Amino acid sequence: MRIILVGFGVVGQNLAKLLLSRSADLYGQYGMKPRIVACVDRKGAAVSPAGLDLRDLLEKKKKTGRIVGARNDTQFDVQQVIENVEAEIVIECTPTNLVDGEPGMSHLISAMKTGKHVISVNKGPLALAFPSLIELANFNGVMLRFSGTVGGGTPILEFAKRCLKGDRITSFRGILNGTTNYILSKMEERLTYDQALKDASEKGYAEADPTLDVEGYDAAAKLVIMANWIMGMKVTIRDVKRSGIVGIEQAAIMEALESGKSIKLLAVCDGRHLEVGATEVPKLDPVCVNGTLNAVTFSSEHSGSQTIIGKGAGGMETASAILRDMIEIRDSVFSK
Amino acid sequence: MRIILVGFGVVGQNLAKLLLSRSADLYGQYGMKPRIVACVDRKGAAVSPAGLDLRDLLEKKKKTGRIVGARNDTQFDVQQVIENVEAEIVIECTPTNLVDGEPGMSHLISAMKTGKHVISVNKGPLALAFPSLIELANFNGVMLRFSGTVGGGTPILEFAKRCLKGDRITSFRGILNGTTNYILSKMEERLTYDQALKDASEKGYAEADPTLDVEGYDAAAKLVIMANWIMGMKVTIRDVKRSGIVGIEQAAIMEALESGKSIKLLAVCDGRHLEVGATEVPKLDPVCVNGTLNAVTFSSEHSGSQTIIGKGAGGMETASAILRDMIEIRDSVFSK
Numbered sequence: 001m002r003i004i005l006v007g008f009g010v011v012g013q014n015l016a017k018l019l020l021s022r023s024a025d026l027y028g029q030y031g032m033k034p035r036i037v038a039c040v041d042r043k044g045a046a047v048s049p050a051g052l053d054l055r056d057l058l059e060k061k062k063k064t065g066r067i068v069g070a071r072n073d074t075q076f077d078v079q080q081v082i083e084n085v086e087a088e089i090v091i092e093c094t095p096t097n098l099v100d101g102e103p104g105m106s107h108l109i110s111a112m113k114t115g116k117h118v119i120s121v122n123k124g125p126l127a128l129a130f131p132s133l134i135e136l137a138n139f140n141g142v143m144l145r146f147s148g149t150v151g152g153g154t155p156i157l158e159f160a161k162r163c164l165k166g167d168r169i170t171s172f173r174g175i176l177n178g179t180t181n182y183i184l185s186k187m188e189e190r191l192t193y194d195q196a197l198k199d200a201s202e203k204g205y206a207e208a209d210p211t212l213d214v215e216g217y218d219a220a221a222k223l224v225i226m227a228n229w230i231m232g233m234k235v236t237i238r239d240v241k242r243s244g245i246v247g248i249e250q251a252a253i254m255e256a257l258e259s260g261k262s263i264k265l266l267a268v269c270d271g272r273h274l275e276v277g278a279t280e281v282p283k284l285d286p287v288c289v290n291g292t293l294n295a296v297t298f299s300s301e302h303s304g305s306q307t308i309i310g311k312g313a314g315g316m317e318t319a320s321a322i323l324r325d326m327i328e329i330r331d332s333v334f335s336k
Numbered sequence: 337m338r339i340i341l342v343g344f345g346v347v348g349q350n351l352a353k354l355l356l357s358r359s360a361d362l363y364g365q366y367g368m369k370p371r372i373v374a375c376v377d378r379k380g381a382a383v384s385p386a387g388l389d390l391r392d393l394l395e396k397k398k399k400t401g402r403i404v405g406a407r408n409d410t411q412f413d414v415q416q417v418i419e420n421v422e423a424e425i426v427i428e429c430t431p432t433n434l435v436d437g438e439p440g441m442s443h444l445i446s447a448m449k450t451g452k453h454v455i456s457v458n459k460g461p462l463a464l465a466f467p468s469l470i471e472l473a474n475f476n477g478v479m480l481r482f483s484g485t486v487g488g489g490t491p492i493l494e495f496a497k498r499c500l501k502g503d504r505i506t507s508f509r510g511i512l513n514g515t516t517n518y519i520l521s522k523m524e525e526r527l528t529y530d531q532a533l534k535d536a537s538e539k540g541y542a543e544a545d546p547t548l549d550v551e552g553y554d555a556a557a558k559l560v561i562m563a564n565w566i567m568g569m570k571v572t573i574r575d576v577k578r579s580g581i582v583g584i585e586q587a588a589i590m591e592a593l594e595s596g597k598s599i600k601l602l603a604v605c606d607g608r609h610l611e612v613g614a615t616e617v618p619k620l621d622p623v624c625v626n627g628t629l630n631a632v633t634f635s636s637e638h639s640g641s642q643t644i645i646g647k648g649a650g651g652m653e654t655a656s657a658i659l660r661d662m663i664e665i666r667d668s669v670f671s672k
Contacts, residue, residue: 153639155499163491166659286645302656303489310642320638323502
């Protein structure tokens with residue numbers, strides 16, 4: 001299994017570490033021998049048909065901040081690497097952009113057009129164009145997977161898709177963004193919005209520009225991915241009625257708390273409409289989790305309501321989601 | 337797909353209803369045409385190679401409490417039906433017996449020895465002899481499935497087995513018994529143990545003889561099934577260090593509550609030891625759910641901790657778990 005890894009930030013590097021530490025096990029248990037034949041980041045590309053030395057690559061990146069200069073390195077245009085290097089899978093780990101989805105959008109399209117399966121942990125292209133990307137995958141006979149886009153290492157998408165077979169999910173609601181959930185949880189400890197946001201930044205939970213999180217865009221992107229994949233809806237982020245938690249009053253938080261409730265940034269899909277916004281949730285509701293946790297409750301026709309809770313982010317956790325996608329692609333291609 | 341249904345109580349009847357209501361959908365979506373060719377309960381057996389009329393069967397049972405007398409009925413010995421009626425799957429829904437596992441144990445063994453796949457919602461045989469039953473299944477080249485034994489309709493076993501592929505679960509802990517969780521939750525509302533037990537009985541959450549629940553046997557049986565299936569341990573209920581919640585003091589409950597904790601009947605597997613007992617759990621821990629809910633937290637090597645929460649019982653919910661097993665068996669046999 002030959003892989004082109006596009007983007008070598010936190011997730012990409014953790015994937016390299018995971019592949020190193022699990023290689024014997026992956027071969028023994030799944031008959032899988034993944035080789036990263038090309039790795040691309042903003043500053044260059046390393047290519048080796050025999051498989052890059054991941055230890056080398058990680059060390060180089062750590063020491064110099066670049067991957068070129070690692071053994072077998074070559075300078076290439078990203079698009080050229082994706083299209084011309086022979087590989088079965090392209091893993092897209094560049095940062096999420098919810099305006100036009102670039103550069104991830106072009107990477108995904110090039111990969112699928114040249115017959116490569118794609119694993120994306122980049123939410124941008126999916127939030128903006130899920131229906132047409134799935135169509136492109138089907139047209140080219142390749143698989144498009146994205147387990148790491150929702151819930152980090154928590155297998156929320158797989159749970160809905162695989163564990164509730166034979167049943168029909170009728171709706172779902174959840175906390176899909178850890179940053180805002182951390183801020184809201186801190187506000188219950190009497191911090192103001194600004195103090196809580198500052199605390200989240202200091203702990204590394206919030207980006208320098210927290211807009212995507214606090215205005216609900218990140219949660220909306222995940223909601224769109226779930227609605228398409230789980231409910232078969234054909235929607236994009238433009239179909240989400242979205243609001244965030246900016247400037248939410250400390251008094252409102254405390255008032256909810258007094259009646260046994262928490263204000264949460266809840267993403268809701270009732271099968272027809274999509275909405276993200278601050279909502280009062282009873283403390284005893286399983287979906288009402290604190291800190292950076294994510295939680296989703298699925299309601300099904302026959303098997304009742306089920307909630308799945310886990311950390312919604314983290315480099316190694318997200319890398320483990322990529323590994324699950326790799327195994328699924330292998331299993332599916334193998335079983336044909 | 338021909339099915340022998342053994343036991344026609346709440347779960348069996350709900351399965352019949354589910355098959356009736358989903359038949360078009362099951363054929364369309366999964367290419368599955370399940371036919372119940374024999375149905376056995378304590379009082380008799382109805383057999384029809386062409387498939388029993390489930391509407392008839394349900395009506396008969398409702399009116400007379402018996403299934404014989406329904407169209408195509410015949411009197412048979414249970415064991416004979418299981419061994420001699422031609423079918424692909426035996427579904428075992430008789431009551432759980434944790435002393436010797438009977439009559440379920442004999443049903444499972446006969447079914448597998450005559451080359452039939454088995455779906456058991458009966459915990460007894462599995463809690464007492466999981467390792468040897470799995471061996472028997474492998475020896476006879478049949479599948480043994482039991483999704484409904486843990487978590488009712490909540491796909492706890494599937495979640496662990498399917499959604500965390502490529503990762504290694506290192507431990508898990510959970511609330512596996514809804515009856516005791518209801519009693520403990522009520523005690524937090526200042527009821528005594530006896531009052532809470534009485535309330536649970538009146539609401540139909542506790543059996544006339546609540547021993548299996550309140551002394552931790554039911555949770556222990558589920559823990560054993562999970563440890564074998566998920567962790568690959570070879571254990572039986574005799575390997576569980578078990579205690580229950582009988583006579584637990586109201587004062588202890590309130591004391592825990594004051595320090596932000598709840599006393600829960602927790603089942604724990606650390607990969608080597610199995611234990612069921614009353615344990616203090618922080619209120620903010622996702623596994624700390626109230627009422628009749630069940631919850632399990634899995635800890636994995638790379639993808640962190642994940643919690644799954646749902647109703648742990650219910651006739652239709654458990655029937656939906658049987659349906660998931662049927663689909664899995666069909667998929668697996670079909671893909672060979």
